[in-house]
Amino acid sequence: MVAAADAQSYVQKLGITADMVVQELGWDEDTDDDLRAAVEDMIGGEILEDDSDEVIDVVLLWWRDEDGDLVDALMDAIGPLSDEGxxxxxxxxxxQPGHVEPSEIAESAPTAGLTQTSAANLGQWSGSRLVQPKSRPANKR
Structure with missing residues (x-):
């Protein structure tokens, strides 16, 4: 858990703004409830669960060492993601229990078609921001 003021700061670090559609995957008893509440305050609504059929702006994927195959989880996460998501x-x-080596994320992201762009310190959690590569427009001659 983090202090409420820290949680608000973390939401800013995550680049989450008002009216974004945020989905959460991998929730468990150990997730940071203050951070989750701060995200909901920022977006003015609830974080969507994994069974949503909406187009998603941001996916928060809580991931621990024992959670399975990260590539599979990332492939599932990007399915409903918007082009800019x-x-x-x-x-x-x-x-901390469940720590994941940064190299696992660095190796899994490209396999899932994602690129790591930044990292954030979020109290007891670390965040790695992954984006879909921009498609390049065809050359016009």
Whole structure:
């Protein structure tokens, strides 16, 4: 858990703004409820669960070492993602139960068709921002 003021700061670090559609995958008892509440305050609504059929702006993927195959989870996460949408893989910090090595994210992202663009310190969690590559317009001659 983080203090409410810290949680608001983390939401800004995540690039989440008002009226975005945010989906959460991988929720469990260990997720940061203050951060989740701050996200809902920012977007003015509830975070969507994994069974939503809406187009998603941001996916928050809570991921732990024992959660399975990260590539599969990322492939599922990008299905409903908007063209400009992005995924935050949120993992426990070094020394915390379930810690994921950064190299696992770095290796899994390209396999799922994503590129890592930044990282964020979020209290007991670390975040890795992943985006879909922009399609290049065809050359016009």
């Amino acid at each position: 992005f995924v935050w893989v949120l993992t426990p910090k070094t020394g």
